Amino acid sequence: MLAYILRRLWLGLVTVVAISIVSFVIIQLPPGDFVDAYISNLSASGSMVSQQEAQSLRQQYGLDRPVWVQYGKWMTKVIQGDFGMSMEWGRPVTEVIGDRLWLTIVVSIAAIILTWGIALPIGIFSAVRQYSIPDYAFTFVGFAGLAVPNFLLALIIMYFGFTLFDLKIGGLFSAEYQLAPWSYGKVGDLIAHLPLPALVLSLAGTAQLIRIMRANLLDELRRPYVTTARARGLAEWRVVLKYPVRAALNPFASTIGYLLPFVVSGSIVVSLVLSLPTVGPLLLRALIAQDMFLAGTIVLLLGVLTVIGTFLSDLILMWIDPRIRAGMHE
Numbered sequence: 001m002l003a004y005i006l007r008r009l010w011l012g013l014v015t016v017v018a019i020s021i022v023s024f025v026i027i028q029l030p031p032g033d034f035v036d037a038y039i040s041n042l043s044a045s046g047s048m049v050s051q052q053e054a055q056s057l058r059q060q061y062g063l064d065r066p067v068w069v070q071y072g073k074w075m076t077k078v079i080q081g082d083f084g085m086s087m088e089w090g091r092p093v094t095e096v097i098g099d100r101l102w103l104t105i106v107v108s109i110a111a112i113i114l115t116w117g118i119a120l121p122i123g124i125f126s127a128v129r130q131y132s133i134p135d136y137a138f139t140f141v142g143f144a145g146l147a148v149p150n151f152l153l154a155l156i157i158m159y160f161g162f163t164l165f166d167l168k169i170g171g172l173f174s175a176e177y178q179l180a181p182w183s184y185g186k187v188g189d190l191i192a193h194l195p196l197p198a199l200v201l202s203l204a205g206t207a208q209l210i211r212i213m214r215a216n217l218l219d220e221l222r223r224p225y226v227t228t229a230r231a232r233g234l235a236e237w238r239v240v241l242k243y244p245v246r247a248a249l250n251p252f253a254s255t256i257g258y259l260l261p262f263v264v265s266g267s268i269v270v271s272l273v274l275s276l277p278t279v280g281p282l283l284l285r286a287l288i289a290q291d292m293f294l295a296g297t298i299v300l301l302l303g304v305l306t307v308i309g310t311f312l313s314d315l316i317l318m319w320i321d322p323r324i325r326a327g328m329h330e
Contacts, residue, residue, distance in 0.1 A: 019303030123213025145207025
């Protein structure tokens with residue numbers, strides 16, 4: 001088992017290095033660079049930048065060097081914990097990301113917990129009560145959840161919240177806590193605002209996992225070992241929960257690898273609609289401005305989240321599925 005974990009860790013490290021190279025190259029693909037975007041914005045406002053000033057800016061940010069030299073310098077600093085300077089903000093990338101990264105992780109974890117907490121019991125109930133009225137109702141809700149975009153649901157909630165209850169829905173903090181330092185009151189305010197964005201972000205994933213759990217559990221319930229367990233006189237809840245549910249949990253565990261980065265990258269529009277101070281809108285702004293150090297850092301973090309999620313999926317699958325553990329000893 002230890003060899004399995006070490007092998008996964010090594011593969012994860014190699015994957016992170018590959019992701020860093022690919023992300024840096026992709027960010028460099030669009031024509032021009034940050035200085036070109038900066039000059040374009042100044043020209044639109046009526047200001048002009050001379051060729052000498054533009055060349056000086058490129059030398060300042062190292063944009064006059066080859067791509068592999070820029071990447072090497074960036075990764076050398078990353079290993080030391082320095083992600084470089086954000087060209088657009090004129091501040092270190094770690095300061096620009098700041099609390100946004102932790103708030104993104106909090107929202108992501110809340111969305112995943114809500115996804116699992118809703119999808120697991122509903123999927124089990126729908127499989128056990130197949131073709132019942134509640135099963136049809138949950139099936140309809142599941143298809144609706146897959147069909148309705150998350151940002152549209154956010155707009156609907158904001159509209160009805162404002163028109164019916166005169167509530168301003170959006171953000172993760174009340175006005176008095178937005179710029180306030182962290183305190184117990186601010187943490188409590190965050191917890192109070194967290195369920196709505198977590199619900200919106202988890203809708204599509206919840207609907208999908210309900211269908212997956214229902215289909216997998218129905219397949220497991222038709223297997224001979226379930227018939228044998230019932231013939232031995234075991235209670236129905238023990239027959240269902242002891243082995244079939246555990247076997248059907250594999251898809252749940254395997255989705256962690258993409259749920260963590262999906263909540264970040266797939267929530268950009270939702271974050272804009274709900275005014276969430278997360279990393280998603282910051283990534284969009286950095287890509288538009290071609291702020292390569294900021295964009296590259298966020299893309300790298302998404303890759304690291306994917307690797308961490310995949311590693312956690314492997315560990316959970318190893319724990320819940322004895323077939324995987326048996327395969328390690330072969």
